[in-house]
Amino acid sequence: MKRCVFLFTILCTLLCAGTDYPYWIWTPKSGKWVNPKTAAKATPQEQFDLAKGLYDAKNYEEAEREFKKVLNKFPKAKEAAESQYYLGRIEEDRENLYEAYLAYQKVIDKYPFSERIQEINEREFKIAEAFMGGYKRKALGITLPVESPAIEIFTKVIENSNYGPLAAAAQYKLGLVLKGLMRYYEAEDSFNKLIANYPDSEWVEAAKFQIASCRASLSKGPDYDLGATREAKEKFERFVKEHPDAVLSHDAEKNIAGLSEKEAESYYNIARFYEKQKEYASARIYYNEIITRYSSSPWSAKALERMQIMEKEKR
Numbered sequence: 001m002k003r004c005v006f007l008f009t010i011l012c013t014l015l016c017a018g019t020d021y022p023y024w025i026w027t028p029k030s031g032k033w034v035n036p037k038t039a040a041k042a043t044p045q046e047q048f049d050l051a052k053g054l055y056d057a058k059n060y061e062e063a064e065r066e067f068k069k070v071l072n073k074f075p076k077a078k079e080a081a082e083s084q085y086y087l088g089r090i091e092e093d094r095e096n097l098y099e100a101y102l103a104y105q106k107v108i109d110k111y112p113f114s115e116r117i118q119e120i121n122e123r124e125f126k127i128a129e130a131f132m133g134g135y136k137r138k139a140l141g142i143t144l145p146v147e148s149p150a151i152e153i154f155t156k157v158i159e160n161s162n163y164g165p166l167a168a169a170a171q172y173k174l175g176l177v178l179k180g181l182m183r184y185y186e187a188e189d190s191f192n193k194l195i196a197n198y199p200d201s202e203w204v205e206a207a208k209f210q211i212a213s214c215r216a217s218l219s220k221g222p223d224y225d226l227g228a229t230r231e232a233k234e235k236f237e238r239f240v241k242e243h244p245d246a247v248l249s250h251d252a253e254k255n256i257a258g259l260s261e262k263e264a265e266s267y268y269n270i271a272r273f274y275e276k277q278k279e280y281a282s283a284r285i286y287y288n289e290i291i292t293r294y295s296s297s298p299w300s301a302k303a304l305e306r307m308q309i310m311e312k313e314k315r
Contacts, residue, residue: 044070044077051083060090081111085120097127098137098149101156108160121160125170128153132177150177168194168201175210179217188214205243209251212236216259264290264299271303280310 041047051066063086070083088103104120114120131137131150154174161167175190191207191214198204212235236259271286283306290303 039069041069044074044079047073048079048083052086055086055090058093060094064090081107081114081116084111085114085116088120088123092123092127097130097135101127101149101153105156117160118164121157121164121166124153124160125157125166128157128170129173132173148177148181150174163198168198168203171198172203172207172210175207179210179214182217184214184218208235208239208242212239260294261297261299264294264297267294268299268303271306275306275310283310 041050047066047070051063051070054060054063054066057063067083067086067090070077070079074080084103084107088100088107091097091100091103101124104124107114107116107120128150131148131153137149151174154170154177157170158167158174161170171190171194175187175194178184178187178190188211191211194201194207195204215235236253267286267290271283271290274280274283274286287303287307290297291300291307294300
């Protein structure tokens, strides 16, 4: 009687599961009940081939599930590394770029001897460039208000590459991302690392320009001082001297001109401060400095005008 009840219960379970895909079936070979939906094939190659076929057919949901079976059932097989790689490809095809990066990075972290390492590093680099170019990370179709993941991804590419072909480019672009976020000190540090670690790189010349540009940006900030302007100007002047024929030298010269104007303005403001305090001798020193060093600047004419006014007041 008990046996009949047991068989009846199993029969009901199978009927409730539907006729398309029963949840559990008995396998005499293993002597166990198994769920075909979650069970893996007998070998990692068979399981991988099934998943890859689904991927090629763009059946991403099913392919994802089957690739994960390889990872769960055969974690040490060579097909496991390939399956993890294709999980990244699935996310990239879905345009879930940050999730694709995470999946790719797992291949590097867990399977460092995979033949895909160089390709994965290139894919991560392109993903970082996409975020750098304005691509926004999304979750459930909603754009997330987070800082650009490009910082994290370029940093990983540098780490993955060590001194490989993408390392210097990733170091430079990391600096650009930080500069774009107005994190000038961190950006300058990134550019300096490029120069120190990859002195023969084609990016060194541009990195030197960007260091001067960061200094110039700092001179415009709330912590502005004349010293920052001078330092930025000196770096641009050194760049032009070292790379007179560089494409960026023209931009450097424009920056030098702008910083010179800023210097002249700063001297003028200092002179006006002393003038208002009736410290005319000190004011005259700064006005003369403007007239002598920045003769072509509009501030020179203003300084000369103030000098004449002081002379009249002195009489």
